[in-house]
Amino acid sequence: MAARTGLFTAPVPGTPPVGSSPLDGRRVLGALYGTAFQVLSGGGIAQSSSSMAFTVGQTVWGIPDPTDSAAVFLSPSDAVTITPAQGPSTGSRKDIIQVKQNDYGNNDPDSRMQVVLKAGAAGGSPTAPTPDAGYQLFATITVPTNATNAAACTITPATSSTLLLPTLQAPTFQQLSLITTSQPFQQAVVTADPNPLLVGPYYWTGTAWRFQGPRLAYFTTLIGGLVDGSQVSAGSVTEVPVSEVGDDFATISGSDIKLAPGIYSADWEVALGAGATGRSYVTFAWADAPNTPLKRTNIAVGEDQGGVTMSGFAVSGSPRSLRGLVYKNNGQTTNVTGTWTITKLR
Known part of the structure; x- marks a missing residue:
């Protein structure tokens, strides 16, 4: 692989200039601005109400280099007026505005920026033509029956007008x-x-x-001195100090966790801290329907539940609170601790 010396550096005498070629410049621009087709500024289209003239305003384009996947042309263009044919007598037609940066070094006839029209065929359900080789689709023009001016037509842009920076x-x-x-x-x-x-x-x-993707929230719970034979909610709730806590979808609401609308996977790991001497269980449910559990785990008599994890799904189309509940029967009033892990799936 040939060593390169970077842009705007002086070549060593007796050697070819390295690092200041047009391709090197396009690669640097690709690293800075990305290599996707995009409109960096401008890109407005004016439609005449008296003729079929469409005027693409002064624009700066980001256009992929067809010969190098890491390179991009940053190409300014002056205002360009294009004039498609009037609307067909029957049906409609879809034309496209396509753009290309010619490059003499890539065997094009010149190095000029091209903003041109490609006409489609009329029909009852017309389809837009495919851009020519090397061209990028900028916009589609739908020309209705008997249209005589550009204002009667519909423009559908094919690219964002916002600069798309690389990741x-x-x-x-x-x-x-x-x-x-x-x-x-x-x-x-x-x-x-x-x-x-x-x-x-x-x-x-x-x-x-x-x-991006599934987002997490973490909370700890504590029920202090739980009295046997009572069904008690999760008591105090605190956020676990990591960056994804709460995010914007899960917040503390008393002893409950208030969730924004969405689809969730919820895990509640609960530590009873003592063996059960009678019927015990842990459960979680919507706070407005505590007797309809989303998940319930029974504790067997004599079973030492140092930690039981319940996992379930919660789906709601409106804000709703999730509540953890414990019923303990073990002759003691030890604290019951727990940890919520809530994942927003959608």
Whole structure:
């Protein structure tokens, strides 16, 4: 593999210039801005009400280099007016606006930016044509029957007008949390946090980094001096101090856990701390329906329950509180401790 010296460096006398070629520049731009087709600025389309003229305003494009997957062209274009044919007498038609950055070094006839129209065929259920080789689809124009001006047509953009930055990487969540961005849904990855629960993909909400996929919340519970023969809720609830606690979907509500609408997997690990001398059980249910358990585990007589884990699913279309309940019968009034692990699946 040939060694490269980076952009804008002086070549060693007697050697070819390395690191300042156009391809090297496009690779650096690809690393900075990503290699997806995108509109970096501009991209507006004006539709005439007196003719079939569509004017694509001054734009800066990000266009993949077809010869190198790590490279991207950043290409400005002046305002361009394109004029499709009027609407067909029957049916409708779909035309497309396609764009390409020519590059003489890639065997194109010149190195100019192209913003051009490709017409489709009329029909009762028309389909848009496929962009020509090397071109990117920018927008689809639906031309209705007998349309005589651009304002009567419908424009469907094919690409976001927001700059799509490449995925950020941070070794730990603490380091990621020091980064802010103005780009909604900016992607990031934590690669090696000491807490394995924090390793994985994140996105920017506009105010904070949020873990993608299933999201976790942790809570501890304590029932102090439980009296035998009584069914008691989970008592005091506290958050476990890790970054995913509560997130924005699970919060403490008295002795319950209030959940936002969604689909959840809930685990409650409960330690009774003594063998049962009579009928005992632990259960969890919706707080507004405590006698209809989502999950229940019976404790056998004489069984030492140092820790029993109940796992179940909870589904709700509106905010609702989850409640843990314990019925203990062992002749003692020891504390009952527990840990909630709640996963939001959707």
